[in-house]
Amino acid sequence: MCPNNLRVPAGSLEKRSIPKAPSSIRGLDEILKGGFPLGRTTILSGTAGTGKTVMAMEFLYRGALEGHAGLFISFEERARDVRANACAMGMDPAALEEQSKLRIIHAEIPADAIKAGDFEARGLLAMIEGHAQLTGAKRIVLDAVDSLMSIFEDPRREREEIGFLLNRLRDLGMTTIFTVKAESGGLKIYPFLDFMADCVLFLDQRIEEQIRTRRLNVLKYRGSDFLSNEQPYVFSAEGLVFMPVSSMSLEQLPLAERVSSGIHKLNQLTGGGYIKGSCVLLNGPSGIGKTSLASSFAHAACSRGEKVLYVNFETSPETLVGSMQSIGLDMRPALDTDSRLRILSAMPESAGVEEHLLRIVDEMSGFSAHHLVVDAISACLRMGSGRVPFDFLARLITESRARGVTCVFTNQIRNQEYLTRMSGIGISSLVDTIIALEYFIQEQELKRRLIIIKSRGSDHSKQFHQLELSHTGLRLGRITGRESESPGSGQEDISQ
Amino acid sequence: MSKSDCSFNTSTQYHLILFVAGNGPNSSIARVNIAGICENELAGRCTLTIVDVLKDFSAAAENNILVTPTLLICKPEPEVTVIGNLSDHEKVRRALNLEALQS
Numbered sequence: 001m002c003p004n005n006l007r008v009p010a011g012s013l014e015k016r017s018i019p020k021a022p023s024s025i026r027g028l029d030e031i032l033k034g035g036f037p038l039g040r041t042t043i044l045s046g047t048a049g050t051g052k053t054v055m056a057m058e059f060l061y062r063g064a065l066e067g068h069a070g071l072f073i074s075f076e077e078r079a080r081d082v083r084a085n086a087c088a089m090g091m092d093p094a095a096l097e098e099q100s101k102l103r104i105i106h107a108e109i110p111a112d113a114i115k116a117g118d119f120e121a122r123g124l125l126a127m128i129e130g131h132a133q134l135t136g137a138k139r140i141v142l143d144a145v146d147s148l149m150s151i152f153e154d155p156r157r158e159r160e161e162i163g164f165l166l167n168r169l170r171d172l173g174m175t176t177i178f179t180v181k182a183e184s185g186g187l188k189i190y191p192f193l194d195f196m197a198d199c200v201l202f203l204d205q206r207i208e209e210q211i212r213t214r215r216l217n218v219l220k221y222r223g224s225d226f227l228s229n230e231q232p233y234v235f236s237a238e239g240l241v242f243m244p245v246s247s248m249s250l251e252q253l254p255l256a257e258r259v260s261s262g263i264h265k266l267n268q269l270t271g272g273g274y275i276k277g278s279c280v281l282l283n284g285p286s287g288i289g290k291t292s293l294a295s296s297f298a299h300a301a302c303s304r305g306e307k308v309l310y311v312n313f314e315t316s317p318e319t320l321v322g323s324m325q326s327i328g329l330d331m332r333p334a335l336d337t338d339s340r341l342r343i344l345s346a347m348p349e350s351a352g353v354e355e356h357l358l359r360i361v362d363e364m365s366g367f368s369a370h371h372l373v374v375d376a377i378s379a380c381l382r383m384g385s386g387r388v389p390f391d392f393l394a395r396l397i398t399e400s401r402a403r404g405v406t407c408v409f410t411n412q413i414r415n416q417e418y419l420t421r422m423s424g425i426g427i428s429s430l431v432d433t434i435i436a437l438e439y440f441i442q443e444q445e446l447k448r449r450l451i452i453i454k455s456r457g458s459d460h461s462k463q464f465h466q467l468e469l470s471h472t473g474l475r476l477g478r479i480t481g482r483e484s485e486s487p488g489s490g491q492e493d494i495s496q
Numbered sequence: 497m498s499k500s501d502c503s504f505n506t507s508t509q510y511h512l513i514l515f516v517a518g519n520g521p522n523s524s525i526a527r528v529n530i531a532g533i534c535e536n537e538l539a540g541r542c543t544l545t546i547v548d549v550l551k552d553f554s555a556a557a558e559n560n561i562l563v564t565p566t567l568l569i570c571k572p573e574p575e576v577t578v579i580g581n582l583s584d585h586e587k588v589r590r591a592l593n594l595e596a597l598q599s
Contacts, residue, residue, distance in 0.1 A: 117580030122517035123561035130553025
C-alpha cells in the first residue's frame, strides 16, 4: 500500500516527491530538492578531509536550532574533538547540548577488549533508542561507522549488522546519515550500502594547479529529483556552502532603466547609458583606459548615492585610488567617508574559484551593492584551466542578475586583432554590452579610440570615438583629421 | 549507585556485569556460559549482575556498551572488557585470571 502522502492520482501529471528533512545547509537543499529523505537513510561517503563529519554535524546543528533534536554518534573522534571541529566551522554545539537539543557521543569499544565468541551491535541500538526516548531525537548521524564495524572482522557479519541497524533505524522513523570513508579512487568500503540506502552522496576533492576544489555528487536519490553533475562547495566561516550549478537562466532584462557610464558622451553613444542590471564588458589592451572607464562608472554611481563593489584582481585599493586621482577621479570620499565604494582586492591564485565566487557574492549581498566592477576578468584565467574561468564569470553574472546588480567587467586582451572576436574566456554571449578600446596612430601620435561592438536592446553608435585621458578626466570625441593605420590589423573587422 | 555499575563495592573477590540483548541467541549462550563459571570455578566468590540493554537503555549508554553480549570484569582490577557469547572458554578463563588462581 502506498502511504497517503505519496499517493499520486492515476493520470495525474503532478509528480510528488517523498517527504524531506531540510538540511538548512546553504545551497544543499537546492541540490537535494528539499533536503535529506525524511525517516530514511542517507549515505555520505568521501575521501579524507572532504567534510563528511562537518556536513553531517551541520545537518544536526541547524536542525537543532530549529527545534529538531539530534544525536551524533562518533565512532572515531572523541566527543570533545567533534565539538572543537564544529566550533571551528562557526557552530556552537555546547549550548544546544545543554538544552538537550543535540547530543554528541563518542562510542568506542575499548581497544584491549577480549573477543570470546560471536556478538551483535545491539548495545548500540539500545543506546540510540535510549537517547532518542530521552530527547525525542529523530535525526541521527553515525560518523565513521566503518570504525565500529571493523570489530566483526568478517565482511558478511558487517553487512548483516549494518543491514539490521538500517532497518531498525527506519522502523524508528529516524532520519539517518551514515558517514563512510572512501578511497581516493572512489572505491568504497561498503559498496552494498549504496543499495540499502535511499540517498547516496559522494564528496570528493582534488587539487589542480595548486588550487583545491571540492565537489558533491548525488549518486542516487530514491523517489526524488536532484541536481545531477558535480556540485562545488567550500568551507566557510559559517559552515559548508554549496553553490549549485543549475541550468543557468539569463532572463530577459527590462531595458528601460539606464545608469550613467560616468561619461556624458558615452551615455549618448550607448543610447542613454548602461542598462541597469545588465553586464558590460570593456575590452582592450594594457594601459588603454579600461580601469579609468570602469572607475568613472563607479565614481558616478557613488556620487548618486549608490553602492559599488569593486573587485580588483590587479592592484591594491591604494594603488587604484592613487592612479584614478591622476585622471581627476577622487574615489577616496566614497571609499572612506560615505562607505559607498568597497574595494575587494584579491590575487586570483589565492583561492579556488568557489572561494572567490562566495566572497564576491557575500560582499555583494552584505554590502547591498547596486553595481559590481570586476577589474580584470582576464585574471580569472589564473584561477584554473578549462571551463573554470567561464563558469566563474557565468555564475557571477547569474548571481548579479538575480540581484539586479549592474556589472562592469574589464578584460585585458593581448592582440588588437582579436578585439571584435572577444578573446579568451568566451563570455561574450552572456554579456549585454561590449565596448572595445584600442590604440591607433595619427600624425605620428599614439592615440586611443573606442567603439561599441554590441549593446543589447539599444540603438548605439557604430563609430569610433577618440578617447583622451588627462588629469582632468576622460574625454570622448569625434576623430578628426586623417586617420592612419592602427597598430594592429583589426581595422577592417571593426569598421564593417 | 547500583550493582550494574562497576564502581559498586562488592564484598566478593569477583564482580561481573553481563550486558545482554533480551533472549537473542548470543545473549542466551552467554547467560549459560557465565552462570556455569560463577557456579563452578567462582562459586561463592562472585557477584554477577545481568543487564538487559533492551530494557535498560541508560545502562548501555553509561557503560558505552555497543555490542552484546559484553562482560565487564569490574573486579579484580584492572577492569577488563570481554565481548562475545563467551563460548571461547580459554579466553574467558584467561580474562578472569583463572589459571593464575589455580597454580
